[in-house]
Amino acid sequence: MSEGAARARRRHLLPPGTGLGIAMLAPAVLYILALVGLPLALAFAYSLSDVKVGSEHAHFVGLDNFRSVLQSPTFRRAIGNSFIFTISTQVIVLVCGNALALALRDRFRGRGIVRFFILLPWVAPISLGAIGWKWILDSIYSVVNWVLARMHLVNLYDPPMYLGEPALAMTSVILVHAWRMIPFSTVILLAGLTSIPRDIPEAAAMDGAGFWRTHFEITLPMMRPIINVAVLFGVVFTFTDMVVVYILTRGGPYDTTQVLPSLAFLTGVLGSDLSEGAAISVFLVPILVVVAALMLRVAHRAEVT
Amino acid sequence: MTTPSGPRRSIGTRLGRWVIVAGFSVLLAFPFYWMAIASFKRGSDLYNLQNNPFIFNQPPTLEHLRLLFEETLFLRWCWNTALAGSAVVIITLVLALPAAWALARLTGAWGQQLGIGIFLTYLIPPTLLFIPMSRVVAVLGLQDSLWSVVVTYPTFTVPFSVWLLMGFFKAIPRDLEEAALVDGLTRLGAFVKLVVPISLSGILTVVIFSFTLVTQEFVYALTFISTAESQTVGVGVPIFLVRGDVYYWGSLMAACLITSLPIAVLYDVFLDRFIAGFTVGSVK
């Protein structure tokens, strides 16, 4: 390389902090700070004030909103539901996703088409999938009831109200969430499964392990980081989702299926009480912080190994 | 070397696998089949409890579709969504492409840290931000306008796209860019003329996924936009296709199906690329 070219090369190298690097990062960072950072700060600010839609001025009220919110039985029900729904959904999703990933691991004819069908719940817009379920679980015309009636398990003219009775409604919400998350989980778990080198299960077979022992003592532990990622994402997506509840039940019957995000929406937007709505949604933060911390730990461990 | 075929799987295993695959395929895809049937069933067939719901007891009809296209704002909503989606994709690319490249090439630990930090903002959900965000939107004078979502959607498409693109860019060997520098291009020139064209497949993946993220969104659109004409399809269909207490199920199901299928096809085609990009990004 000639002297001149070498000098030119050294001049154009990008050490950290060069003007160009910063200039290219700046728009994205500024945008995020403005449209994520600012509203986030505002959310906390609102929760500590008495802002309502159309207020001219806001006054600092300390923890009043939180106090009033915590005393509300609806709120307590909502926070309980958020946890129940999220945990139940994750359990179902993990078991089903695992089974599906195992079934899809080896190549077989028609795997591509199967994958398309299995992906559908995740790729369709949530609201539309939920509306579809609303029709399937309709109080009068539910196809589920029709089938059950044919099997003489329910009376077609006095059927169970899947969206109208509290226990059934909760179950319906959980199942719809699970229906939506199973494809996501399956794809991630499948990626984890295929990353296990082929000779590990072969060694296990040589060592005398049958299918179940291999799966629980070798395969699953090796997939732990991926499973963690799938669970963490799944928890966030379910815990912070308001669409399924809003469309299926609007939180009913009588607020029995309310969750934090839907309650925040009902209070803050439909009820116009911005500060109380903000206070409710602030309760999402602890969970998000825990999840973020766990994700960082998983990422850090992945770098170490 | 030929790939080994492995030991013969027992009948039990093969049967088990088929049961699981078939069972889940049915369970997961069934609502869409249901949507398809409901879209074409006559009202008298649809709302008749005596009829077998799985088959057409009366000849199928296009009435629901006609209603959907001619008497509702469905097409308008699709147009709105397409428009907003395209605008959001452009904004996302403009913001995320340079940022991802700068992060991928930035030496030192803080390049990776900043990347993770940006990705973590994806975890901040709209259901936390939507209340103050509605105020921001109002201040910008965008309330009840489609532009409100165009401005706010990049808050989740950008972090995601930065992460994906970082992965793709990291896979490009530095030697390529340095060769370009030796040949006389500036750093920025190398980016525009070399890196971007090479990464087209990765960029396309980001475009598709950003677009699908836009079509999926519900909370912001519901909060910021109240007029039916300006609404997106994800909110318009469940909210405005209901007149009073009456659900026009036939048209509703048709709308769901028509919107979901193209997105599903796109997603399926690009899924492998997406996974590759994701795992490349997380593995050093």
Next chain:
Amino acid sequence: MAVVETRKLTKIFQRGEVGAVNDVDLVTRDGEFLVFLGPSGSGKSTLLRMIAGLEEPTAGDVLIGGQVVTHLPPRARGIAMVFQSYALYPHLTVEKNIGFPLKAHGVPRPRRAERVAWAAGLLGIGHLLHRRPRELSGGERQRVALARAIVREPTVFLLDEPLSNLDAKLRASAREELILFHRRVKTTTIYVTHDQVEAMAMGDRIVVLDRGLVRQVGTPGEVYDEPADTFVATFLGSPPMNLLEDGDLVVGFRPESLVPAGGGRTVPMKFRVSTVEYLGSERILHGFVVGGRFEGRRVVSRLTAATSGSFAPDGVHEFAVPVASLKFFDRGTGARTAPREVDWR
């Protein structure tokens, strides 16, 4: 201690394609170290995997200890295998790795601990029991893999190119450890490799495979000195045997047989040197035959350090090959034939 036998063992991967393993009949000897040697694609790994039960044969049978095991799963065969990558379970400690086969067979914990200690002691890794595989060196990992293999006291060991992933320096010492290990436990061992030096150094007998067919089975001495065909002749030995074609005959002689002319019954061969590789302990001379029937053919000579004399390039020297070192092959089939008179002029 058992004898492994294969009868007409065949594996075809795709319909109509030539089989990866064709009609192999083999019988091991009790307690021997048998090597499957061949280039990549020769079917040696496939053959091993069928014996292990990891691959379903298209035809034929596998017998272990006199019992037909062809369709039995690996764990019913009483064998153990060491993989090329060692396949240690990364999330388990060395102790749990070694103990895993016992756990899988339902051995209770106290007895398990005994056996693990015994196996670890045998391989000198008792001090590593609480480490994880990623903290171990290549040689240590091999020892853990061997401990895991032996802990159940199997009747047969199968090793699939375990030294390929080690770097050259480590390979030699790992090889010696394997030999010592085999001498201690005396279990029938089948060892797969593409490295003919390894095969010669370690094997009691070598099975030379090419494209799914067995070319020769014999001791290292037999396959080296009396190769059954041109494939075996050129595969073993480096540099490979010199082969000169003459009509329907092929005459072969090893580079170490082409030496400066001395006494005894020899065939004289004038040799023009083109390049010299000086390797310290020996010299490899590449060159051409001068004069006679095989004028201009390329040949290689190997001289030990003991041979004196300078053989610079472009020089022509009087070399010779002892008649007894000549091997004769049929040109069409490549098979070894009886010695014949060759006109060297």
